[in-house]
Amino acid sequence: MLKPLNLRxxxxxxxxxxxxxxxxxxWTLSGDAKAQQAFRVVAGSNLDDLAEGRGDLFDSxxxxxxxxxxxxxxxxxxxxxxxxxxxxxxxxxxxxxxFAPPVRFFTGLRAEDWEAEWIARYFVLPAGRDVPQxxxxxxxxxxxxxxxxxxxxxxxxKPVRVLAYVTALGLYEFFINGARVGDHVMAPGWTDYHxxxxxxxxxxxxxxxxxxxxxxxxxxxxxxxxxxxxxxRRAGNHYGGRPAFKCQIHLQYADGRVEKITSDGSWQTAQGxxxxxxxxxxxxxxxxxxxxGWDKAGFDAAAWQPVEAFIPEPGAPLIDAQRVQPxxxxxxxxxxxxxxxxxxxxxxxxxxxxxxxxLRVKAPAGTVFRLRFAERLAEDGALYxxxxxxxxxxxxxxxxxxxEEAFKPRFTFRGFQYAGLVIEGAAESEPExxxxxxxxxxxxxxxxxxxxxxxxxxxxxxxxxxxxxFLSVPTDCPQRDERYGWSADAQVFWRTAGYNMDVEAFLNxxxxxxxxxQSPEGAFPDVAxxxxxxxxxxxxxxxxxxxxxxPIIMAWHHFMRYGDRDLLVGNYDRFVAWMxxxxxANPDGLRINRNNNNYGDWLNVxxxxxPFLVASAYWVHLADLMEKIASVTGRDRARWxxxxxxxxxxxxxxxWRDGRxxxxxxxxxxxxxxxxxxxxxxxxxAASRLKALFEAADWHLQxxxxxxxxxxxxxxDHIGPARAVDLLLKETYPSWGFSIAHGAxxxxxxxxxxxxxxxxxxxxxxxxNHYAYGAVGEWIWxxxxxxxxxxxxxxxxxxxxxxxxxxxxxHVTAAYEARTGTVESRWRIDGESGAWELVLPPSVTADVExxxxxxxxxxxxxxxxxxxxxxxSGAHRFRFxxxx
Numbered sequence: 001m002l003k004p005l006n007l008r009x010x011x012x013x014x015x016x017x018x019x020x021x022x023x024x025x026x027w028t029l030s031g032d033a034k035a036q037q038a039f040r041v042v043a044g045s046n047l048d049d050l051a052e053g054r055g056d057l058f059d060s061x062x063x064x065x066x067x068x069x070x071x072x073x074x075x076x077x078x079x080x081x082x083x084x085x086x087x088x089x090x091x092x093x094x095x096x097x098x099f100a101p102p103v104r105f106f107t108g109l110r111a112e113d114w115e116a117e118w119i120a121r122y123f124v125l126p127a128g129r130d131v132p133q134x135x136x137x138x139x140x141x142x143x144x145x146x147x148x149x150x151x152x153x154x155x156x157x158k159p160v161r162v163l164a165y166v167t168a169l170g171l172y173e174f175f176i177n178g179a180r181v182g183d184h185v186m187a188p189g190w191t192d193y194h195x196x197x198x199x200x201x202x203x204x205x206x207x208x209x210x211x212x213x214x215x216x217x218x219x220x221x222x223x224x225x226x227x228x229x230x231x232x233r234r235a236g237n238h239y240g241g242r243p244a245f246k247c248q249i250h251l252q253y254a255d256g257r258v259e260k261i262t263s264d265g266s267w268q269t270a271q272g273x274x275x276x277x278x279x280x281x282x283x284x285x286x287x288x289x290x291x292x293g294w295d296k297a298g299f300d301a302a303a304w305q306p307v308e309a310f311i312p313e314p315g316a317p318l319i320d321a322q323r324v325q326p327x328x329x330x331x332x333x334x335x336x337x338x339x340x341x342x343x344x345x346x347x348x349x350x351x352x353x354x355x356x357x358x359l360r361v362k363a364p365a366g367t368v369f370r371l372r373f374a375e376r377l378a379e380d381g382a383l384y385x386x387x388x389x390x391x392x393x394x395x396x397x398x399x400x401x402x403x404e405e406a407f408k409p410r411f412t413f414r415g416f417q418y419a420g421l422v423i424e425g426a427a428e429s430e431p432e433x434x435x436x437x438x439x440x441x442x443x444x445x446x447x448x449x450x451x452x453x454x455x456x457x458x459x460x461x462x463x464x465x466x467x468x469x470f471l472s473v474p475t476d477c478p479q480r481d482e483r484y485g486w487s488a489d490a491q492v493f494w495r496t497a498g499y500n501m502d503v504e505a506f507l508n509x510x511x512x513x514x515x516x517x518q519s520p521e522g523a524f525p526d527v528a529x530x531x532x533x534x535x536x537x538x539x540x541x542x543x544x545x546x547x548x549x550x551p552i553i554m555a556w557h558h559f560m561r562y563g564d565r566d567l568l569v570g571n572y573d574r575f576v577a578w579m580x581x582x583x584x585a586n587p588d589g590l591r592i593n594r595n596n597n598n599y600g601d602w603l604n605v606x607x608x609x610x611p612f613l614v615a616s617a618y619w620v621h622l623a624d625l626m627e628k629i630a631s632v633t634g635r636d637r638a639r640w641x642x643x644x645x646x647x648x649x650x651x652x653x654x655x656w657r658d659g660r661x662x663x664x665x666x667x668x669x670x671x672x673x674x675x676x677x678x679x680x681x682x683x684x685x686a687a688s689r690l691k692a693l694f695e696a697a698d699w700h701l702q703x704x705x706x707x708x709x710x711x712x713x714x715x716x717d718h719i720g721p722a723r724a725v726d727l728l729l730k731e732t733y734p735s736w737g738f739s740i741a742h743g744a745x746x747x748x749x750x751x752x753x754x755x756x757x758x759x760x761x762x763x764x765x766x767x768x769n770h771y772a773y774g775a776v777g778e779w780i781w782x783x784x785x786x787x788x789x790x791x792x793x794x795x796x797x798x799x800x801x802x803x804x805x806x807x808x809x810x811h812v813t814a815a816y817e818a819r820t821g822t823v824e825s826r827w828r829i830d831g832e833s834g835a836w837e838l839v840l841p842p843s844v845t846a847d848v849e850x851x852x853x854x855x856x857x858x859x860x861x862x863x864x865x866x867x868x869x870x871x872x873s874g875a876h877r878f879r880f881x882x883x884x
Contacts, residue, residue, distance in 0.1 A: 002031045002089040002097045002842055004039075004068070006817070009085070009105040010323070011505040011562075013443075016201040017108015017321025022076060024566075025085065026069035027100070028841070029821040033091035034873050035843040038064045042099070043072070043085035050084040050102040057083060062090070066843040067563070067797070068820060080163060080250055081107040082203060091842070106201040108321040109165055109248070116262035117309040118169070118316065120219075120244040121147045121269045136289070137271065141281040141392075143226065143236075146274035146411065148294060149217040149245060150301060151267045158210045159251040159259075167199035167319060169312060170243025171222035171411045176207040177214055178296040184326040185438050186413070189472035189509075190223040192516045192529040193239040196318040198509075199246075200326065208251065215261065216295030219243050220277045220411030227280040229532035230481045232390050235280070238532045240312055246319070268304035270294075274410065280391040280481050283409035287400030288365055323509035327471055328441040329355070335419060335433035341382045344372070344420040349435040352417040352746040352769050354468035354478035357395070358408040359421075360432040365401025367425030370394060371433075373416035375479055375768040376754070383420045386763035391481040399425075413438060415468055415479030415769045417745065439467045442501040445817040448785060451810025451828075454729060457740050459780065463500050465747040465771035466493075470501070473510055473528065477749065477767035484527040485513065487543060487550035488602070489772045492709040494554050496777035498561045499787075499816060507558050511567055514551045515574055522577030524548040526597065542596045545615035546706045548578065549622055556625045559632065562819045563795020568629050579626060582619060583643070589650030591615035601667045604704030605734050605751050606697065610663035613655050614706060617671040620647045624675070628791075651677050660689045667707030669693070673718055674710040687718035694719075699726050701734050701751065709775035716783060721804040721851065724783075728776065729808060736776060747774040785814035785825045786838070790847065795819040799846040801871075803827060805834055805854075805882065820844050829882060836878040838871065846871045855881035 004027040009015045011026065025041050040062050042055030049056065058074045077083060084102040091097075132138050137145045164181065166174050167188045174181040181202050188198050220226070221243050227236040249261040272291050275284040293299045335347035335357070352375055361369060373393045374383035393414040397407040419433060450456055469475045473485035474497075490497075490510075497503050510528065517525035523542030527533045530540035542548060552575050555567040585594035592612055600611030627640035655661050656678070661668045669690035672678050678686055693702075694715070703711060716724035731737035734751035742754060749770035754760050782788035786803030789796055796818035803812075803825065811828040821841025828835055834854075840846055850857065850867045857864045857880045 001095055002029060002033045002036060002091045004028070004087050004089055004097060004100045005030050007085070007087065007100055007103040011508060012105070012325065013103060015105040015321070016199065017106055019108070019321050019323070020110065023072040023105065024069070025072065025087065026819070027087055028817065028819065029068055029089075029843060031842060032874075033093070033095070033842045035092045036066050036068060036089050037092050037094070038062050038090040039070070040088045041070060041085065043083050045081065045083060047084050047102055050086050051099065053086070053088060053099045055085070077107045079107050079110050079113050082161070082163065083107060106163070108201060111319070114248060114319060115260060116246050116248040117264050118244045118246050118312055119149070119263045119265070119267055119307040119309050120242050122305065122308050123242070136275050136286055139276050139284065141227070141276065141278060143276035143278040143281050144221055144242065145271045146277055147219040147243065148270050148272045148291065149219060149267055149307065150295060150304070151215045151261070152212055152297065152301075153215070153261055154212050155208065155210055155251070157253060159205065159208055160254050161252040162203070162205045162208050162249060164202045164204050164247060164249045165199050166202065166247040167197055168219060168243060168245045169193050169197060169240060170224040171220040172245060173218045173410060174202070174247070175216035175295040176204055177209070178293070179207060181207070182326070183328055185329060186222065186327045186472065188322065189324070189327070190529055191513060192531060193224055193317055194314060194531070195516045196320050196512070198320050198322040200322050204249070212297040214295055214297050214299070215249070217245050218274070218410060219245050220274070222279070222411055226278045227481070228483060230389065231532070231535060232481070234535040235390070238535060244312060265306060265309040267307045268301050269307045270304045277409060277411035279412050279483070280393070282392055282394040282396070283412045284396040285407055285409070286398040287402070287405060287407070288398060290400060323512065324472075324505045325441045327438055329436050329438050330441060330467065331437040333435040333437070335435065339381055341380070344383070344422050346377070346381065346383065347419045347421065347433050349417055349419070350745070351464060352415065352468065353435060353437040353464065354413055354415045354471060354769070355436045355438040356409050356413055357419055358406060358434045358436055359397055360404065360406050361397070361399060361427055362404050362429040363399040363401070363425060363427045365399060367399040367423065367427060369397040369399070369431065370422040370424070372420045373414050374418045374420070375416055377418060379759070383418055384760065387760065387766040388479060389481045389764065391479065393479070408436065413471070413478065415477060437467060438471065440470050440472060440506060442470060442503055442506055444500070445502045446499040446781065446814070448781065448812070448814040450784070450812050452729070452808060454731070454737050454740060455780065455809065458736050459777065461740065461744055461746050462496060462771065462774035462777045464745060465769055465774050466497055466500055468746060468769045469771055470497070470506065473513060477770050479767060479769060484533060485510065485529065486527050486547070487514065487525070488547040488599070488705060489770070491546070491550035491553045492705060492775045493771050494557045496775055496781070498557070499777060499781040504558070504562045504564065507554060507567070511551060511555065511571065515571065518574055518577070522581035523596070524551050524578050544597045544599050545591060545595055545611070545618045547599065548596070549618050551575065552578065552622055552625055552629070556629060560789045560791070560794050561796070563797065565632060569633050572629065572633055572635065575626065575629065579622065589647050590654055591619045601704035601706045603750055604667065604702060604707065606702030607665045609665040609667040609707070613661070613663045613668055614671065616647070616651050616654070617675055617677060620644060620651060620677050621675045623647055648677055652679065652682070656682065659685050661686070664689070664693070665702065666690065666693050666697075667703045670703065670707050670710035670714045673714050683718070690714070691719050694723070699723070699730060700732070701727065705772045708773050709778070712776055712779035712783070716779070716804065721783070722806065724779070725804065725806045725808060728780070736773070744768065747771050781814065781816070784809060785812050787814060787816050787823050787825050792847070793845070796823060797844060799823055799840065799844060801825070801838055801846050802849040803836060803851070805829060805836070805851055807882070832881055834880045834882055836880070837875060838878070839875045840871065840873040842873050844873050850880070853883040855883060
């Protein structure tokens with residue numbers, strides 16, 4: 001029987017709004033049926049009716065089809081609605097599933113629905129603070145104290161429905177009658193605030209009552225006016241000089257009347273205990289300044305000041321509904337006291353993460369607790385802080401003397417595994433410290449475990465690298481003064497990212513950021529959002545090869561993983577503009593010009609690959625992808641087919657000499673082979689030369705960011721799977737295993753981030769949480785586990801299964817919740833015998849390619865003599881004998 005799971009609209013379980021689009025419904029399939037034969041989607045305003053399959057807003061009726069999704073094709077739903085929806089399915093035998101438990105989404109507000117104003121504390125000096133007063137709010141960072149905002153409103157009766165639409169230029173926490181609304185952190189997230197900002201929608205019906213109600217907000221600087229990026233000449237104020245807030249609350253009463261509460265000049269503001277809160281400086285909090293009851297009825301706000309309602313410069317941004325899951329606290333790690341060093345108590349949380357620490361103390365009023373954070377310890381046991389550059393990452397808590405007190409910062413985060421605590425004064429009890437990890441709460445979709453401890457730790461490091469850097473945008477690192485959304489880091493990692501977590505909505509949002517950063521000439525940016533990278537440019541910094549190419553690459557990966565054409569269709573003209581930008585400057589078919597900051601194979605070790613070869617190889621790859629994208633979206637492919645042929649010819653003529661590439665490096669051959677640039681007649685020679693280069697390096701890695709993704713796929717296909725496993729399991733420098741052998745719990749930025757001979761690499765650029773080298777995860781999933789996508793059925797409607805069975809791995813147990821359902825792969829080797837089970841969800845088929853040389857193969861208890869077969873949905877069991 002079929003069962004629909006993971007009901008979503010616009011790839012979200014609780015969408016904040018539709019952004020002018022019709023709802024896109026999706027679900028996944030489970031159960032023992034072979035296929036979905038038909039479905040029926042209903043949507044309405046009454047939850048009880050929906051549970052029985054009655055929808056007053058939309059009813060698709062029964063529709064034939066095996067794809068688990070559809071687009072609302074009725075009359076568009078009105079704005080400002082909370083809508084419930086459900087789906088029922090029928091299998092190939094006509095048996096129905098019944099309707100799934102209904103799921104809610106919000107239609108949100110249209111641009112013309114907004115009546116609220118942007119409000120902020122009165123204007124301040126360009127540095128973002130008041131005239132120095134010699135008080136607690138003065139600080140060396142010129143960082144602003146958090147703003148406390150409130151508005152009291154009297155209601156004659158309790159409303160029957162209340163929806164709140166909330167956003168900020170900066171960061172906010174939202175309160176109603178003393179209770180915090182939602183569990184979001186770092187809301188509303190990072191966008192190009194000069195272009196757009198996203199809002200969140202909350203159903204706060206149960207939080208309002210008849211009588212006096214109080215709406216409260218705590219407002220921080222965040223990405224908007226706080227310090228971000230590594231340019232200390234322009235450390236902050238990239239978008240504006242003060243944070244601002246906007247909200248609109250719609251209250252509906254039993255008689256149908258709707259009342260609106262909006263942010264306007266009637267609100268009040270004050271400063272409170274948050275002396276400042278900044279991403280790079282940290283947060284200072286004085287508990288003696290807490291304002292009891294400020295967000296509750298009955299509070300005397302006579303001393304509070306009026307806010308200013310204003311239009312942000314250079315103009316009010318677009319306000320879009322949030323496209324991605326909110327950031328949340330996702331894990332906690334108790335601190336383990338290690339030792340004291342120079343008066344600082346050192347704690348280890350056992351995991352490098354992005355987030356903050358919660359401190360529990362009991363101390364007299366005025367006792368100061370200073371927390372510093374680091375990823376590593378120096379040789380003498382002190383915190384290693386040099387690689388933080390200008391990021392101070394210090395939280396300061398001043399006790400209020402109120403018994404047991406708890407503190408965690410609101411508007412800052414950093415990357416760390418260790419914390420150091422200095423106490424100025426005398427604590428009355430032993431402090432307790434807990435690390436809290438935060439991330440954009442993308443649902444976990446993949447779970448994998450092997451029989452090799454090193455591989456398991458590598459998989460964990462990859463996941464935690466993703467967790468630490470997927471915060472509103474895919475950042476490069478969470479600890480130092482950078483934290484940009486670098487596009488090449490993301491594109492090489494994107495296939496891996498999608499196995500670990502559901503990144504469909506995440507890319508929907510970030511692709512808008514990338515598009516917002518595209519220049520009028522067609523250049524995509526190196527980073528998105530773009531503003532802080534180079535604050536002296538009037539336009540975004542145009543992207544380099546491999547970086548500016550990322551939108552096309554990731555959009556194709558998005559289609560292959562989720563079967564969603566929207567990014568391809570909606571951005572096709574932007575992709576063409578980028579291709580035009582490259583081609584106009586390079587008429588000879590080699591990518592020599594308009595490479596901007598041509599980073600090449602960034603941070604490789606060993607021989608350097610010619611960056612123009614890398615650029616030209618990526619151009620060939622883009623031409624191939626554009627040919628596929630044109631086909632999928634119904635455009636003419638001829639331009640891209642011809643371009644690919646012309647670029648391949650130019651590449652071979654320029655870079656192939658005497659049986660090898662003139663840039664004779666691992667990365668050069670990896671790109672030439674994986675992008676199928678060389679003609680068939682030359683690929684054997686290229687593979688032989690690549691093997692020789694690995695042998696000369698004693699099977700160590702010499703690639704950088706762009707080459708690393710291709711290592712195991714190319715080695716497995718062109719040299720041999722056993723050699724790819726050799727590289728995976730290597731523990732000597734440089735390798736993935738080397739960092740693990742030296743305590744890594746995330747992926748390092750550099751192969752030589754630390755070595756016994758040289759110690760720490762340059763503190764000017766040496767992150768220990770940088771996910772790019774974790775791109776090997778896609779090979780572990782696609783080949784060791786044997787769960788790969790296929791162009792024959794994007795969205796995992798069809799699976800390619802080419803497992804690699806290796807005694808050193810022992811066993812693999814993997815389950816991936818694909819767009820269509822959960823694909824499971826489990827294999828185990830016992831001596832000479834092996835067993836593999838592949839489970840395909842309903843409506844999903846697979847092509848299987850067994851490894852060469854297996855003996856005595858059976859498939860579902862029947863002898864099998866070949867290597868290739870096609871499977872229908874359901875569970876399939878293989879038994880085999882390993883050679884040798």
